[in-house]
Amino acid sequence: MPPRARGLTLQTWxxxxxxxxxxxxxxxxxxxxxxxxxxxxxxxxxxxVADRLRDVDPDADVSLLFVESDDAYLAILRLDDGEDLRFFGSDSTFAEESRLGALLLGEVEEPALEIDEVTSEPAEATEEEPEQPAAEPDADPVGDADLLADLGIPARQLLELCTSEGMLPSDVTAEVCLMLGCGDEIEELREV
Structure with a gap:
């Protein structure tokens, strides 16, 4: 496949x-x-899609694909040593409303953790701050929320990022990459 200009947002019909x-x-x-x-x-x-991810570096021990769609949805795919494809999606609606979402997440059924487990666990309350009830998330994450756990991002943290109010898919990608130690690489890619 010939190389193409990087840093552009692609469009698909x-x-x-x-x-x-x-x-x-x-x-x-x-x-x-x-x-x-x-x-x-x-x-x-x-x-x-997995083959295209493998082609980036066939010898990579970990390959991750972050797909952001319409400033609304994020899908993450992971390959370990080119095998064992795992999936996570920020919202099940992505698979229902778009061909790309169906392509990436169509076979995914449920998240590894229920979103209620993340949003209902109380944080440590202090005497000055009364405990606030957890907000109901609009997103319905699906797939393997643990797919980044061994890289230092447990399922709870990934789900919290995806369900935080005001976080765009690009914000989640940037935050995850920063935690993985490759924030500069993703930012350079966006700027090209």
Whole structure:
């Protein structure tokens, strides 16, 4: 596949109109993290998406794909040593409302943790601050919320990021990458 200009938001057509998306691969090899943008146009199924992720660095021990769609949805795919594809989506609506969402998350059924487990656990209250009731999240995350746990981002933290009011998919991606130690790589990719 010929290289294409990076840092552009891609668009794909679907029956409901055009969907804008940004797909960034982060691969970890012995030399550290590297980032590349991936074109998902024309992908027939999630296995083809996984092949495109593998092609970024076939020798990577961890390959992550962050797909942000229409400033509303985030999907994260993970491959370990090029195998064992795992999925997480910030909202089940993504798979219901878009071809791209269905392509990435169509086979995913439920999150590893119920969202209520994250939003209902009380934080340590101080005497000055009365405990506030947890807000009901609008998002319905699906898939394997533990897919980044061994990299230092437990399911609870990922789910909290995805359900925090005002957080866009790009904000979640940036925060996750910062915690993984590859914040600069993703920012450089966006700027190209």
């Amino acid at each position: 679907h029956p409901g109109g055009t969907v804008s998306y940004f797909a960034a691969a982060l691969v970890r090899a012995p030399g550290g993290w590297a980032a590349a943008e991936i074109d998902l146009n024309g992908a027939a199924d999630v296995d083809e």
